[in-house]
Amino acid sequence: MEPIAILSIFVLAVFVGFEVVSKVSSTLHTPLMSGANAIHGVILVGAIIVADHSSTNLELGLAVAAIVLATINMVGGFVVTDRMLEMFKGKKK
Amino acid sequence: MEPIAILSIFVLAVFVGFEVVSKVSSTLHTPLMSGANAIHGVILVGAIIVADHSSTNLELGLAVAAIVLATINMVGGFVVTDRMLEMFKGKKK
Amino acid sequence: MLIAVAKEIHEGEKRVALVPDIINKLTRLGFDVVIESGAGVLSQATDADYVNAGATISNGEVLSTADAVLSVQPLTPTQIATLKKGAITISFMSPVTAVDSIDAAAAAGVTAFSLELVPRISRAQSMDALSSQALCAGYRAALVGAELSPRFFPMLMTAAGTVTPAQVLVLGAGVAGLQAIATARRLGAVVSAYDVRPASADEVRSMGATFIELELEALEGTGGYAREMTEDRAAQQQALLTPFIAKSHVVITTAAVPGRQAPRLMTKAMVDSMAPGTIIIDLAAETGGNVEGSKPGEIITTSGGVRIWGGKDVPSQLPFHASFLYSRNVVNLLTLFTTPAKDDEKVAFALNFEDEIINGAAVTHGGSRRNEGGK
Amino acid sequence: MLIAVAKEIHEGEKRVALVPDIINKLTRLGFDVVIESGAGVLSQATDADYVNAGATISNGEVLSTADAVLSVQPLTPTQIATLKKGAITISFMSPVTAVDSIDAAAAAGVTAFSLELVPRISRAQSMDALSSQALCAGYRAALVGAELSPRFFPMLMTAAGTVTPAQVLVLGAGVAGLQAIATARRLGAVVSAYDVRPASADEVRSMGATFIELELEALEGTGGYAREMTEDRAAQQQALLTPFIAKSHVVITTAAVPGRQAPRLMTKAMVDSMAPGTIIIDLAAETGGNVEGSKPGEIITTSGGVRIWGGKDVPSQLPFHASFLYSRNVVNLLTLFTTPAKDDEKVAFALNFEDEIINGAAVTHGGSRRNEGGK
Amino acid sequence: MSRTLYDLVGLAAGVAFILALKGLSHPKTARRGNLIGAFGATLATLVVFFYAAPGSSLPLNNLGWILGAIFVGLAVGIPAARKVQMTQMPQLVALFNGVGGGAAALVAIVEYLRLGDEATTAEVIFTVFTVIVGCVSFSGSIITFMKLQELMTTRPVIFPAGRFIIAATLVSVIGVGGWVVSALGTTPLLVLAGLSLLFGVLFVLPVGGADVPIVISLLNAFTGLTVAASGYVLDSVLLIIAGTLVGASGTILTRLMAEAMGRSLFGTLFGAFTAKPQAESDSAEVRPVRSGSPDDVAILLNYARRVVIVPGFGLAVAQAQHTVRELADLMMSKGIDVAYGIHPVAGRMPGHMNVLLAEANVPYDQLEEMDEINPTFSQTDVAIVIGANDVVNPAAENTPGCPIYGMPILHVANAANVIFLKRSMRPGFAGIENELLYDPKTMLLFGDAKASLTKVVSALKAL
Amino acid sequence: MSRTLYDLVGLAAGVAFILALKGLSHPKTARRGNLIGAFGATLATLVVFFYAAPGSSLPLNNLGWILGAIFVGLAVGIPAARKVQMTQMPQLVALFNGVGGGAAALVAIVEYLRLGDEATTAEVIFTVFTVIVGCVSFSGSIITFMKLQELMTTRPVIFPAGRFIIAATLVSVIGVGGWVVSALGTTPLLVLAGLSLLFGVLFVLPVGGADVPIVISLLNAFTGLTVAASGYVLDSVLLIIAGTLVGASGTILTRLMAEAMGRSLFGTLFGAFTAKPQAESDSAEVRPVRSGSPDDVAILLNYARRVVIVPGFGLAVAQAQHTVRELADLMMSKGIDVAYGIHPVAGRMPGHMNVLLAEANVPYDQLEEMDEINPTFSQTDVAIVIGANDVVNPAAENTPGCPIYGMPILHVANAANVIFLKRSMRPGFAGIENELLYDPKTMLLFGDAKASLTKVVSALKAL
């Protein structure tokens, strides 16, 4: 991709990131952080790609380690976030 | 630019557009519309580019007309928006 | 032109028709004002205050030279006989109760204005002494109710237990009733009220009290007043109100129908249904009483330990402000038919009987009675 | 064990030491309760009410057989002489004013509790009859002030002019003073207040009134009470308060120092600085008066037209709720030294003089006086 | 100038536009936002002059024509924007939007002419889109301009079988568009432009005067999309971002406007297809009033220096005394000078307002009598009338014979703005119409006074 | 599977992440937001298996290893997240963040190894960035985890000349980074990784326990940026968008958190460079209390079923009676069951609270006496104590000899949450400490009761 495209995407994503969370209440700080944390677990995708590309054992070993870590990050992150948010569940009305 | 880059930019810009205006108060509806209207006056940039490219008289004529219209749109738009917003000026304190 | 204020001679009347601080309004118009010495003393206006305000004090008779005489109670026929022909008198001169005075005024060629008859139109609100005095009466009614009650009005949660708030019931929610509601509510009582006019439900609620809805037809008269009840309707209303009365600690009644006896809202049986120590304030005692057994100016204790306070000259019990408001009503009416002094012209009266207010309020003029029935 | 309530014989006392609705608390503990016929009638409790509540009514003498006697005013020496030895009596038995009764109780071997001496600790708040009765007195003070005043308390803007609100000044912002502030404010008056205790500024403001800051040292005593003023300090305070008093329409004084004469807050000169029609309510009239010239139980009108209402048995003027609260205070104190009936055990008293409250409140025991000075 | 630098400047301008829209959506930053937008636009325009696309050389071809055209645009646009009266701004915005749409369509046409057969299918599709939408926006905006300027009737123009004609036009537009894509060529494109212009006219004609602003907003959003499409064709990130921003924010804004005005967006837009001629036979004309939202009221209050609150019986009925005090306190905390103007007969009992306001602990010194407050209305920015009616009704002064004639009133009409909080157009106690409700400087906020005040308080806090 | 389709799915996942963050920033939509995020992540992961990069073929190479590794990750991550106790969640988040950073660093290293000399300068720069930040994030997170889990001291660890060591480490990290860019090679990269890990440790050690959440949030944002950088190297729009989103929102969030906790962001982060050893000699340990913001209070109230308001003298001092009523009304309008618990000696006068609350028109039937309300606290979600202290002080029951011993109290401690509104940690009338203020289920909202309540009302309205 052209650098200008990437830069544009980056800049716009920064704005989106700023805007969507700019008014969050402090009780949601921790769940939001945890959710964002889970999202960067998609590095798993990158880890899988490099595992696919890996040709040496070293590469593969590191890639596999990356997959393990990324999976923990992603899956654990979403699960723990959901648990944190349980308090917002029981609302009647 | 690659289509996926353009599409990404488009999608992200849509989000940004949605987010930034989503909580505007009704008194600002008209100025905001007017300001947005002025912004699309940047088609002037496009008009200048096509005027530069123009090889036939027809093309040049149409391009020149486009420049006139776009300039009116852009400059007039920003000026009129500013006038609308005068009421928000005189705040002391 | 001379305006005179006689000392009130009616017993228990503590008001004065003109308070010092309004006198400059009359002198600015060009009037001279004379006050009978001591006229204001019961409403906290000393002779010195009057002199400072620009009036003169007379120790003797003030009426015979006056062009207009202001009073609260109607002048007596004897007083009226001393007036100049063509003089004007303004007072509460009800065509129902002050017939003697009216006849005397007609005979003396005096133009008498009855404040009861000022029509209830927007323009006349500043001359509406019935309203201003009802305001005083309503406030007093609630205060007296609180004073007599052996209970607190407000709720109080204390280390020695919780005092529950008094239940106050107001019957008749005109000006006096609304003010009674307001005052009782301010003191913390739980107030409910009933009236026969359809508009009164909203009015009662606008004071923060509960309106008692009875399944009875509304009785709307003219000019915002109520109509008289039939006997049948009275009995129905009494029956329906009984349970509300029985659980009240203080009942304040203010019901009236202009030119008529006060409607009977509470029978003896209803009074007896109340607990010992409960209080009834009957503001209509002077016009026949809303409550059976009430006597104006007295507190009757029933065998069941209920006390009934019969109102008598109630606004007089708040003499300072009652006089303050009354004075302004009277001056506003007087100003309505006054041409002020200007250049060489002296101040003068100009009675225009085309004017709804003057036409409505004048009971005698040019030697004869007008406006027989009241409004 | 028998608890007796004698009819109050002190003139003007309308309260009763025990109201019907609290009797079940005593009977549940195992007590028998006997009431002298008619004891409750002035506070709206009929004999029938007592019987329904589980007490017995006696037409004759009730004291000689009782294990405990409850009253509001202290029993007279004659009454005390008829008590059983070892009996208990609870009442307002001030070591300052009820010396005779205390001596008689000591002589008769009676254990007498003085409610004035219940220490002001958190645990004792439910037995604090001084507070509960001061509450009644403060409420009455404001009501009476409003009732006597020739003016409205609230502001009212009407077609006949604007009624300005009454200016009420409260001197002494203890329990009674604060309640007087609350009540006057509820009625719409503009209230300011002064007290010598440093904490009172915040307390006054917490009632929505203005606190008057004088540049004088605070007088903080023990137990939340004030200290006595020196004469010099009294004169200074009077001088500084005069301008505030002169512009007030109603002044309510409630200042007290335990076991002392009421402090003199207003001299005759200060009274004379007030306008005609202004009202002074002196709640301390019985203990010497905060105001020069006040007489308990009387309304004194000065030559300047100021009326001074001297309080006498003020809580008695709200007999129903004053008795209601008093009863609970007394019962709470009684319960403190009662071992309830359980299985075969009968109800019994267990006086533990280690307990700060019992130790503080008992003025006589076992044939001799205790607690000479009061607190 | 390198392509990279040029693109970076374009991106910077795009960021400026984002910041502009962000600023414009809040009163405090609106002006600054607009300036940022103008700055971005200027930057973007200037930089084209220094960037030569690969293959061409500086200075730009046809530079004279370009500069001349810009000069003409400035000479037309600035005075128009400067001189227009406040009340005519909406039509000017409509006009500006239209010319923008026109410009986009022209740019697309020229680029199409230049590319000729080289154009990729995607480029052709985007060109067709730009031409259609740009032309519709142009002609539609002209019609809205004429409606608002009252150069033609403001009422829906509906002719027999109109909806079939409109539908047919739309079908042909789409058909010709398809033809252009498949066959290419200048003629079909010009036909397409013509048909689109016609459709724009037909589309807007049946829209009633009140709905016109919504339509302008929608056309504005569409114009934004055409700019984004041009950006694709011209390979300009700036145009893509700017156009998309306008398209997205314009869409949201259109929805918000329709909501604020209580209109159905769908009904407004597709009214053209559903409207039937008989709708023309309207009932007797209702007099227009200006009704606002709690936000509008809050903004008026927020920028006022002095506000007078005029309470009446409705305040008591709504038991809104506590809320009105809250509002007053809030305004005072913002440094606004607030007083209550108490009419002697407001309510239904002498002193009714005093009882209420004292309950809410409004300090007595904020209450002013009629005679005190009346001379101050001319220095008052906003008079907010809460559940009062007769006591501010000018009929008391200028309609002899009406039931309240001769009663003194509060002269709220002397204030710069008057806000009425009431539930309906019903009259007050005296039962007579209040002309002040129809005054152009009056804004009505309908609803129970307590509910309305609560909303105004929230809105004011949020500012 | 075509590249285009693959990219589109990636974009869709990116959109899912945007929606996820949007949802997570509002209590009502937070759970759904998280689910959307999880969905996006799953989608993105699944689709890689079906997309073969040009040149390679399906199925993926090393598929067994890949699936196995994922399985291991699931086996570790899910139970950890499931079983963790509520109080230990922050450290788990820290740990998850750290492993994410580690994964990003590993991915960058592997890609670097693979690319070898083919790598462009830009790629190398991004790789270096990823390795540094990923490693710092990894080791820093581990230290925060240990601090929170109390595997080491929670107090700032400051050693002599610490700041010089830290500065020196940072300089070497940057130096080695430059070396990698200029010289390339595996060894420098591994040295870089090692130094970065060391720097991460040193960076976090001097941070005090209270500041740790802020640091976690910052590391989280940084990890996001490494993911974006990996996206550049791996040419993945999804990773760029997702990483940037996290980076941007994480940065804002870090600032918001620091603000909400009243900390200086700068001080927290650069404390490491400025902290001096003597700072260690702290004064006597202050007991921790949990203080919250008006937003926190509002959210607790919003999700409560039953709330009991306990007013005291402070309510009277603040004259907040009108505001407390407003809050109660608002809660009731949201369907929350609200009652006032009135202690018989709350305030300074018998019936003090009644006078106040009656002034604000609180209906009498909402006031409950102590004996009525006490049994209901165990069914109460939130007890909100407004300017009261002694009347809820458990010392009255469990500290014989203290001045209030023997006084009955309101048992607010039986409620699920207790909120105190007061200005400071000062005691009440009786002058004795209130243990309840230090209870873990207590949240303190400091400030004048009226001001605090006003903020809570606004916050609650906004929910």
Ligand SMILES: NC(=O)c1ccc[n+]([C@@H]2O[C@H](COP(=O)([O-])OP(=O)(O)OC[C@H]3O[C@@H](n4cnc5c(N)ncnc54)[C@H](OP(=O)(O)O)[C@@H]3O)[C@@H](O)[C@H]2O)c1
């Ligand atoms: N003060 C006195 O002593 C006294 C005594 C008797 C009569 N009056 C008469 O009463 C009138 C007083 O004038 P005013 O201006 O106070 O009252 P008004 O003229 O009766 O007007 C009250 C207005 O409040 C609106 N309203 C009612 N309930 C409302 C609610 N819940 N929320 C919002 N708005 C509400 C009504 O309009 P919507 O229905 O559209 O909401 C109405 O137009 C005068 O005509 C006076 O002469 C006064």
Ligand SMILES: NC(=O)c1ccc[n+]([C@@H]2O[C@H](COP(=O)([O-])OP(=O)(O)OC[C@H]3O[C@@H](n4cnc5c(N)ncnc54)[C@H](OP(=O)(O)O)[C@@H]3O)[C@@H](O)[C@H]2O)c1
């Ligand atoms: N009711 C009676 O008859 C009576 C009479 C005399 C004494 N007492 C005694 O008074 C006490 C009453 O207990 P309580 O719980 O009501 O009061 P409290 O124990 O005195 O506590 C009041 C609390 O309110 C806080 N506060 C003060 N001003 C505030 C403001 N503007 N905003 C927010 N908070 C504020 C204070 O903390 P901060 O300083 O940290 O803000 C204080 O801790 C009891 O000890 C009782 O025995 C009662």
Ligand SMILES: NC(=O)c1ccc[n+]([C@@H]2O[C@H](COP(=O)([O-])OP(=O)(O)OC[C@H]3O[C@@H](n4cnc5c(N)ncnc54)[C@H](O)[C@@H]3O)[C@@H](O)[C@H]2O)c1
């Ligand atoms: N527009 C004006 O200028 C103006 C001025 C003052 C008062 N008013 C209105 O006039 C009306 C009457 O005022 P008022 O106080 O002089 O009236 P009033 O003194 O004549 O009567 C007092 C109240 O008693 C009620 N009443 C009569 N018969 C009753 C019955 N059988 N049972 C229960 N209630 C009964 C009446 O409805 C009235 O509300 C009120 O609505 C008041 O708002 C209008």
Ligand SMILES: NC(=O)c1ccc[n+]([C@@H]2O[C@H](COP(=O)([O-])OP(=O)(O)OC[C@H]3O[C@@H](n4cnc5c(N)ncnc54)[C@H](O)[C@@H]3O)[C@@H](O)[C@H]2O)c1
């Ligand atoms: N903790 C408790 O259990 C408890 C219970 C009830 C009352 N109190 C407190 O005790 C205090 C006194 O209450 P009280 O009403 O019984 O007191 P009180 O009746 O003895 O005196 C009334 C007031 O007069 C004031 N006063 C005395 N000399 C004065 C002077 N020269 N000028 C002006 N004012 C003067 C006192 O300060 C006091 O406020 C109050 O602060 C009250 O809050 C505490």
